Amino acid sequence: MNPITLVTNLLFFQPLVNLLLVLYAAMGRNFILAIVALTVLIRLLLYPLMAQQQRTARKMQELQPRLQELQKKYGKDRERLAQEQMKLYKEAGVNPFGGCLPLLIQFPILIAVYQAIIHVLALNPMAVIDLSKLIYRFNGFPALATLLPIQSQFLLWDLGRPERIFVPVGGILIPLPIMTLLVILTTWWSQKVMSPPATDPQTQMTTQLMNLYMPLFFGWISYNLAVGLSVYFIVTNLISVIQFALATRDVRRLLPRWLARPRPAAPAAPNPPAASPARPKKTEPARPSKARRPAKEG
């Protein structure tokens, strides 16, 4: 084993495997709950980074009107536009790349979580050979090893294998990838909720493409890899959305637009509220989309 793999295993991967086993025991030997608990713990550990990302996103939203002005003013001179934008970011104390770090950190974590799930489920003898080297022993007693084998079956799914559920329709077997669809749906939802507003049509198009592409990409990964990873994706997406809602204190933003649209004031109201439910246009986060979102309160 090369030194980098050895150090990574000792410091990161091995603790993760054992933590998953401890959580499995703590959750009454329910592996899906163990994955959920592990995901929540990881999100709690990453919370400072995620909060930083969301703060950056909020500041960027506040800068949108000024960015749009710059766009109008220097739209034809891209070099000057970039200079002015950077100047504005600097003045506002915003690092436009600050949002990338938490996302980048999530990739190695994702790989480690997937490996931990697969190793702990150890669905074949070769995997158990590997697992035997990772499980901690306490005073020479194999306490965690007595948990093996992990019960990997959950309802219709074997958490250690790709989702392959078929339903017969007219004599033909049609795949029914429920977990994959949930991954696509929750990824789309969290992307949609957390995507910052675009400043120009090109960025808007890119955002729209990413909002379509990323859910499909994660759906593709989920369909081809163990269902346990789908559980991780789904819980991560839901926690992201909840964290975002708590940070922005705007639950309406989580709803579909047709549901979140404020009701028109009752005609009989003697004193209509002085302020519209939506913010004045100049402070509203600009989103050059077809339907304007209701702005957050306060």
Place this chain on the structure above:
Amino acid sequence: MLKRTDRHILAGLGILLGLLLAGCGGPSSSWPGIQVGDSTLYVADIDRVLAVEAASGQERWRFPPQNGAAGPCQGVFHATPAVADGVVVVAAENPGTGESRLCGLDRDAGALRWTYPPADQPPLGPVFAGLVTDGGRVFVGTGDGFVLAIHPATGQALWRTRLPEAGRGAPRIWATPVLSDTLLLVGTMDHRVLALDAATGTLAWPAPFQARGAIAGALALDGEALYVGAFDDHLYALDPATGRERWRFKAGHWVWDGPAVAGDRLIVGDMSGQVFALDREGRPVWPRPFQANGPVRARPLVVADRVYVADEAGWLHLLNLADGAKLKSVNLAPGRLLTPLVAVADRVVVVPTGGPFRLVAYHSDLREAWKLAR
């Protein structure tokens, strides 16, 4: 907040992530299996089944044949084959789904005679346990809790039993069962040993034996006792007629395979690499255990007054049976030695997992006799 270029970088990273995750699976789920019959070695060596002359290392046949198709018997081969009634019975696993079919190959030519279940029926669960035979029947345990008896000449199922669950889902059978008179003794990953009537497949003991750890390796029998290794670091000795525990021995780590039985000695290895010699009451007889260079998964081999121990690091050790002193070691790394050793025609034969050789045969003093390259 991500700009367009950042999103493209992220998209690229996402694709990389997909490739990394997709590449997480290993090439094989288990190690090769080997069986001896009439001075011929029958090896389920992952991508093929081989029949090899034990004395010379000459290949007699292979399946699938060169430039030939495997027909309905497609997949990887790792469960120890059984040889009965002129047929070599092997299990072919679909590496994508883990499902398996049994295949009957002609012992002399390697031609496919039958598959079970037939190609138009759903396959079995994964078969990791070695196949065992009493000459007239071949017994198979599956990874989804079934035990079957197959007629080796025809491939017809004689009986099929689903083991009862014990709160851990379908009991996975990875351990090679053992026959004791009329009983088939089966160890399971859910910590149990059960006895089935070999003629009918019905449960025979009043209650299964319950260990504290998974039972994954081959059981061993010496006529007096049944020996079972478990992932709770113990080797158990049971009464084969009732399943009652007689004694237990605490090793230094998981005990995967049962012991080699040689006269009044039991030789057993553990996953910390220690090898112990015990008497028939489970008491250590060597002054100290032998320490190998890697985990000892496979059952050691005893020939006359010598013990052969294979470890996962690729070392083959020759020990003195009387006191466990090391006489010689040879290294086959990068091959890992996970398959039990076999002795045939004055040769000790090793089947490495990985590395440049499929088979390596040694004289009794570990001088090399022949090698079969991959």
